[in-house]
Amino acid sequence: MKTYSEQIELEIGRSTFKAEVEFSYTPEEKAKTFGLPEDCFPGWPEEFEINVVSIDDQPLPQALVEALEHEVIEAIKSKRHEAA
Numbered sequence: 794m795k796t797y798s799e800q801i802e803l804e805i806g807r808s809t810f811k812a813e814v815e816f817s818y819t820p821e822e823k824a825k826t827f828g829l830p831e832d833c834f835p836g837w838p839e840e841f842e843i844n845v846v847s848i849d850d851q852p853l854p855q856a857l858v859e860a861l862e863h864e865v866i867e868a869i870k871s872k873r874h875e876a877a
Contacts, residue, residue: 794817796816799873
């Protein structure tokens, strides 16, 4: 996994914050299901591992990061999609 840093907007309750996210990412690998059997493999989905989420240079508690994991990953995907 490669490590990245990204700035995202994160909604917590009714407030929106600019957050810095450090995360590890492995891109999706498409399955190869044709050709010789020894050349075939099942593939795997993309994988995100959130390492640190900080607001104003203050890391959020791990329990809060875990609770917000889905929102953080979706914000990263959205930002990367906009940049592409």
